[in-house]
Amino acid sequence: MLITSSININYFLTNLKMICASIKVQKMSDAIDKLEKVPNEYDLVEIWINEIQDLNVNLLKEKTKNLLLIKLTDVSDQKLLEEIFGDGFDYVDIDMKDLPSVSQFKGRAKLIASYHDLEGTPNLGEAKEIVRKMREGGADICKLVLMLISVKTALFHCSC
Secondary structure, three states: OOOOOOEEEEEEEOOOEEEEEEEOOOOHHHHHHHHHHOOOOOOEEEEEHHHOOOOOHHHHHHHOOOEEEEEOOOOOOHHHHHHHHHOOOOEEEEEHHHHHHHHHHOOOOEEEEEEEEOOOOOOHHHHHHHHHHHHHOOOOEEEEEEOOOOHHHHHHHHOO
């Protein structure tokens, strides 16, 4: 599968709203080019690093002027996990199911556990259970990406 190069505006929620540039590229040179073009007004840069074929973690750290969020879609590379969680990154985002694979690497970076359901929306009890499991697994931040059916549903879920 080919992933095209893009910078998208996303909203990243922790305790406050932050503007985030999302970088998804296949070459390190493209990642650096995109990093250098992120406006200073952006709070955070998310980089999907598993897609970068010639990855240089140290260069990413050197070239960013914003908070850096590393999106990991594959947690099988132990050396990469040690590098990512060792130092220099502000946030690391992984899928909820991968929490057991990274718990021993957790370092300075804040760990974001992600849960995606683009087909529907769990009820409030299910959503709270998902968050509970994320917290038990070591997540500092819990991110639920859901298909909401109304603004009322969104407000209801945000209140938990």
